[in-house]
Amino acid sequence: MYYIGIDLGGTKIASMLINSEYEVLARLTVPTRHEEGEQSVIGRITGSAQHLCDSASVEMRQVGRVCVGSPGPIIRESGMVLDAPNLGWKNVALAPLVSNALGVPVIVENDANAAAVAENLLGAGKASRNMMYITVSTGVGGGLVLDRRLYRGSGGAAGEIGHTTVLPNGPLCGCGNRGCLEALASGTAIARRGQEIAHRPAGRGIAQLAVDGPVTAMTVAEAARRGDRAATAILRDAFEYLGIAVANAANLLNLDTVVIGGGVAGIGDMLFDSVRYEVRARTFAFVAEQCKIVPASLGADSGALGAACCAAGACA
Amino acid sequence: MYYIGIDLGGTKIASMLINSEYEVLARLTVPTRHEEGEQSVIGRITGSAQHLCDSASVEMRQVGRVCVGSPGPIIRESGMVLDAPNLGWKNVALAPLVSNALGVPVIVENDANAAAVAENLLGAGKASRNMMYITVSTGVGGGLVLDRRLYRGSGGAAGEIGHTTVLPNGPLCGCGNRGCLEALASGTAIARRGQEIAHRPAGRGIAQLAVDGPVTAMTVAEAARRGDRAATAILRDAFEYLGIAVANAANLLNLDTVVIGGGVAGIGDMLFDSVRYEVRARTFAFVAEQCKIVPASLGADSGALGAACCAAGACA
Numbered sequence: 165m166y167y168i169g170i171d172l173g174g175t176k177i178a179s180m181l182i183n184s185e186y187e188v189l190a191r192l193t194v195p196t197r198h199e200e201g202e203q204s205v206i207g208r209i210t211g212s213a214q215h216l217c218d219s220a221s222v223e224m225r226q227v228g229r230v231c232v233g234s235p236g237p238i239i240r241e242s243g244m245v246l247d248a249p250n251l252g253w254k255n256v257a258l259a260p261l262v263s264n265a266l267g268v269p270v271i272v273e274n275d276a277n278a279a280a281v282a283e284n285l286l287g288a289g290k291a292s293r294n295m296m297y298i299t300v301s302t303g304v305g306g307g308l309v310l311d312r313r314l315y316r317g318s319g320g321a322a323g324e325i326g327h328t329t330v331l332p333n334g335p336l337c338g339c340g341n342r343g344c345l346e347a348l349a350s351g352t353a354i355a356r357r358g359q360e361i362a363h364r365p366a367g368r369g370i371a372q373l374a375v376d377g378p379v380t381a382m383t384v385a386e387a388a389r390r391g392d393r394a395a396t397a398i399l400r401d402a403f404e405y406l407g408i409a410v411a412n413a414a415n416l417l418n419l420d421t422v423v424i425g426g427g428v429a430g431i432g433d434m435l436f437d438s439v440r441y442e443v444r445a446r447t448f449a450f451v452a453e454q455c456k457i458v459p460a461s462l463g464a465d466s467g468a469l470g471a472a473c474c475a476a477g478a479c480a
Numbered sequence: 481m482y483y484i485g486i487d488l489g490g491t492k493i494a495s496m497l498i499n500s501e502y503e504v505l506a507r508l509t510v511p512t513r514h515e516e517g518e519q520s521v522i523g524r525i526t527g528s529a530q531h532l533c534d535s536a537s538v539e540m541r542q543v544g545r546v547c548v549g550s551p552g553p554i555i556r557e558s559g560m561v562l563d564a565p566n567l568g569w570k571n572v573a574l575a576p577l578v579s580n581a582l583g584v585p586v587i588v589e590n591d592a593n594a595a596a597v598a599e600n601l602l603g604a605g606k607a608s609r610n611m612m613y614i615t616v617s618t619g620v621g622g623g624l625v626l627d628r629r630l631y632r633g634s635g636g637a638a639g640e641i642g643h644t645t646v647l648p649n650g651p652l653c654g655c656g657n658r659g660c661l662e663a664l665a666s667g668t669a670i671a672r673r674g675q676e677i678a679h680r681p682a683g684r685g686i687a688q689l690a691v692d693g694p695v696t697a698m699t700v701a702e703a704a705r706r707g708d709r710a711a712t713a714i715l716r717d718a719f720e721y722l723g724i725a726v727a728n729a730a731n732l733l734n735l736d737t738v739v740i741g742g743g744v745a746g747i748g749d750m751l752f753d754s755v756r757y758e759v760r761a762r763t764f765a766f767v768a769e770q771c772k773i774v775p776a777s778l779g780a781d782s783g784a785l786g787a788a789c790c791a792a793g794a795c796a
């Protein structure tokens with residue numbers, strides 16, 4: 165039997181065909197072009213699935229299930245995407261629409277949950293019993309595999325570590341709360357702090373690296389790499405808050421592994437050293453000792469690969 | 481078949497005999513007297529078990545299993561209590577010792593986990609799929625029932641919401657971290673804040689209620705009930721932090737129910753209103769709507785009853 169995983173993002177649709185041993189037989193990435201409308205995006209999803217089959221000489225009727233990983237909250241039972249701002253979608257019955265077009269069973273899964281499954285099964289969290297996957301990118305998201313099963317919570321929204329409060333009266337978050345991890349440690353938050361200080365003398369090192377455009381999180385990271393003090397302070401603060409949120413999850417869930425991916429995690433040691441320090445400072449010794457903090461190992465593949473694993477029934 | 485649950489506390493040992501329908505057939509409470517030593521405490525545990533059987537005309541060989549709920553971290557596999565400061569115990573092989581004396585299989589469980597099972601099965605969290613039980617007393621502890629099973633984490637230490645950080649540079653906690661929920665919202669923390677302000681003019685209302693002894697959390701609660709401003713502010717702050725920790729757990733775990741018990745929860749509406757407000761302010765609307773915040777309904781019974789339910793294999 166074969167399975168297809170599709171990672172539906174705001175800018176691209178990544179897809180993979182795997183066999184029941186989770187071996188990747190074909191992969192494809194196409195632009196999303198959500199501005200062309202829902203039908204057009206669904207056409208590109210079904211077209212991707214057909215193309216994967218063709219390129220691996222697999223017939224669609226040999227595909228046991230397709231899983232689409234979608235941003236935002238979903239309803240599994242009805243295969244509905246509830247609210248995906250990156251796509252401009254609200255209440256789209258994605259699974260039935262794709263299933264009707266392909267003639268194959270289709271399920272939907274939250275994209276961070278799918279990535280968590282991939283990292284748990286085939287990536288940095290391999291062999292972990294209780295792990296959290298965290299993606300630190302434009303936003304901060306996550307997924308939980310507890311007792312070796314994907315944990316979705318009562319409404320499918322578990323894993324929202326990005327909206328846990330780490331500074332009670334901290335900066336306003338896009339979600340309406342103050343002091344969310346996402347408002348303090350996301351790429352967007354790091355960039356904003358860099359932009360703010362770039363106009364001050366202390367921010368000159370950052371400003372000098374951003375002559376061609378606005379200050380981004382990567383500008384701040386590059387300035388920090390060159391030893392700039394303001395940039396270093398911005399990252400140190402952001403990663404301290406990330407470490408607090410991870411320590412809180414470790415205390416609450418006594419995790420054996422925390423896998424951190426996403427663009428900001430690419431900054432590397434400075435992030436991981438901070439997170440490991442906070443976990444050692446803020447949890448009991450045996451909780452800290454049991455909890456590995458590791459970089460994600462599947463990169464941009466994790467979304468589509470995880471969706472394919474979910475299609476194959478992994479971590480169910 | 482019958483089952484016995486024993487709640488081993490620092491001051492008393494509460495025990496219950498139930499049948500397989502979780503009906504309570506006998507109950508007993510005796511003092512712990514841990515200062516008389518480990519053997520003596522184990523004698524009172526086995527004596528309690530025997531007394532329960534005698535008073536319900538049940539023979540010990542009809543008891544399928546005994547479960548002892550113990551404070552602090554335990555190792556289930558070996559039935560070991562690792563560290564129970566209230567008893568002065570470290571690495572006590574409790575389950576084998578009790579099992580040898582009674583001739584019945586014995587398991588150990590963390591006491592907050594046992595209480596969580598009782599509230600989930602028979603108390604305020606009945607019918608909940610994903611719930612957290614929190615006890616706010618001298619300390620702050622908790623237990624998680626996720627996907628209808630007791631979630632213990634990788635080393636049996638899950639549920640430690642009392643040591644999640646809710647104020648990064650907050651007051652020092654007994655555990656060595658700063659800004660733990662326990663250091664801000666436990667009965668001990670409320671009493672300490674009351675004692676601090678009692679020496680100031682603003683704290684006169686609190687001081688007047690504590691003529692016979694030190695200021696306790698209950699003194700602060702009574703002063704607040706009478707409209708004292710300082711006492712009200714102390715509780716408002718404590719319960720705000722409790723609400724933040726609960727909101728963080730709700731965001732991370734998309735819970736359907738949070739059950740709050742322990743002496744401090746007896747303060748009532750002021751606590752529950754604050755926690756509900758913070759959850760509504762700090763989680764997505766649909767997460768808040770799904771998450772009931774309710775008082776524990778089993779009171780002091782929950783430890784022994786939960787241990788008995790664990791003995792009967794509930795939530796396993």
